[in-house]
Amino acid sequence: MNIKKFVSSTIAMGLLTLTVGASASDTVFHGSLCNPEFPADVSKLEYGQFGIDNSSGSTAFLSCGANTPILATINTVSIITYDRNPSTNVSCTLVLTDIFGNALFSQTQSTTGSGAGFMQLLYNPGVGTHTVNIDCSLPPNSGGNVSHVTTYRIITP
Amino acid sequence: MGRFLIVVVAFGLVTTASIVLWRRYSANGGSAAAAAAAPALSTEVARLRTEVEALRSRPPGAPLIVKYSAANDGASAPTPATSAAPGEESAEVKMERIERHAQATAEALDRRLLSEGRDASWGNEALARIDESVKSKLPNATLVESTCASTVCRVVLKQESTDDQRTVGSSLSKSPPFDQGTFYRYDTSSVPPKTTLYIIRSGHDLAELTGAETAQFAP
Numbered sequence: 241m242n243i244k245k246f247v248s249s250t251i252a253m254g255l256l257t258l259t260v261g262a263s264a265s266d267t268v269f270h271g272s273l274c275n276p277e278f279p280a281d282v283s284k285l286e287y288g289q290f291g292i293d294n295s296s297g298s299t300a301f302l303s304c305g306a307n308t309p310i311l312a313t314i315n316t317v318s319i320i321t322y323d324r325n326p327s328t329n330v331s332c333t334l335v336l337t338d339i340f341g342n343a344l345f346s347q348t349q350s351t352t353g354s355g356a357g358f359m360q361l362l363y364n365p366g367v368g369t370h371t372v373n374i375d376c377s378l379p380p381n382s383g384g385n386v387s388h389v390t391t392y393r394i395i396t397p
Numbered sequence: 398m399g400r401f402l403i404v405v406v407a408f409g410l411v412t413t414a415s416i417v418l419w420r421r422y423s424a425n426g427g428s429a430a431a432a433a434a435a436p437a438l439s440t441e442v443a444r445l446r447t448e449v450e451a452l453r454s455r456p457p458g459a460p461l462i463v464k465y466s467a468a469n470d471g472a473s474a475p476t477p478a479t480s481a482a483p484g485e486e487s488a489e490v491k492m493e494r495i496e497r498h499a500q501a502t503a504e505a506l507d508r509r510l511l512s513e514g515r516d517a518s519w520g521n522e523a524l525a526r527i528d529e530s531v532k533s534k535l536p537n538a539t540l541v542e543s544t545c546a547s548t549v550c551r552v553v554l555k556q557e558s559t560d561d562q563r564t565v566g567s568s569l570s571k572s573p574p575f576d577q578g579t580f581y582r583y584d585t586s587s588v589p590p591k592t593t594l595y596i597i598r599s600g601h602d603l604a605e606l607t608g609a610e611t612a613q614f615a616p
Contacts, residue, residue, distance in 0.1 A: 310488065311488060311492055313495065333570055333576065335566060335570055340563070341563065342562075342563055342565075342566060342581070342583060343565065343566020343567070343579075343581050344499070344580075345578075345579065345581065346570035346575070346579050347577070347578040347597075348570070348571055348576035364602040365602070366602065366603050366604045367499070367502075367580065367603065368491075368495030368498055368499065369495075
């Protein structure tokens with residue numbers, strides 16, 4: 241009897257923990273989910289293992305949506321990019337919007353310099369929202385080296 | 398002659414059968430249409446009942462104000478799901494908490510704006526850019542107020558309509574100094590509608606600037 245009680249209490253506690261913790265989320269999105277922002281950008285962008293990149297000789301603009309839990313508080317957004325252009329940076333504007341598209345919080349972050357390795361753009365809004373949009377500009381290719389948005393990660397408490 | 402009679406009788410039977418079938422088909426179609434229209438009819442009846450109740454309870458000479466509930470207003474805004482798993486907040490409770498947190502954040506930023514010292518160099522630069530950006534990106538908006546301390550600025554805009562208000566974020570979010578980080582509050586009840594934008598200085602974030610003051614409403 242005691243063993244039965246112990247087992248059922250343990251299971252109940254486990255289920256409760258799972259339920260209470262269900263609202264937290266940490267989701268990563270692949271850069272290939274991003275879309276060209278303007279018709280002129282369609283032919284500039286390529287998609288692949290490293291997300292989305294700009295193979296053209298001029299800056300390309302892209303827009304990335306996300307699938308967040310409704311009414312989530314967004315604590316952290318992290319974007320992994322590769323900036324291969326020494327004179328122009330990768331720049332991304334995070335906009336948290338309500339269900340009607342009104343901005344609740346926005347912030348722009350840019351890379352500095354350039355290099356072979358990845359660079360992270362980090363945002364800490366801490367604002368409750370309905371959904372998330374990220375607009376980025378990718379610099380032109382530099383000597384055949386292209387800049388990417390590879391992944392973006394959204395963390396809610 | 399016999400053949401002629403057979404043809405006439407056959408024609409008559411076919412015509413009668415067609416009329417009977419057509420009537421049955423129409424009747425069925427009508428029922429289906431009526432069934433499809435039933436929810437709309439119920440909504441309409443509910444709306445009319447609400448209006449009658451409002452008329453009955455209206456003091457003499459007072460204007461008629463009818464408050465429709467979501468249940469009897471077919472054109473209401475999309476309602477969030479109300480069901481929640483055990484131990485999880487419902488959408489309404491979550492929305493209320495988020496609104497309280499946003500309000501507390503705005504109030505904490507207002508207090509910070511009053512209490513912290515002024516960084517003239519950053520503040521003057523920010524004020525000049527605010528003026529430029531609003532004029533160029535939102536030419537129909539009126540800049541009612543712009544104030545900067547050392548880590549935060551407050552900008553109040555007045556616009557013609559709530560439709561104009563919706564363009565604030567997309568117009569200003571990438572322009573300096575709004576690009577450093579902006580928290581938006583919409584006052585849709587004032588006439589004309591006003592929007593308050595709090596600009597967070599680069600290198601700072603909302604949690605740091607509002608700190609423990611908003612922690613009680615945090616998730």
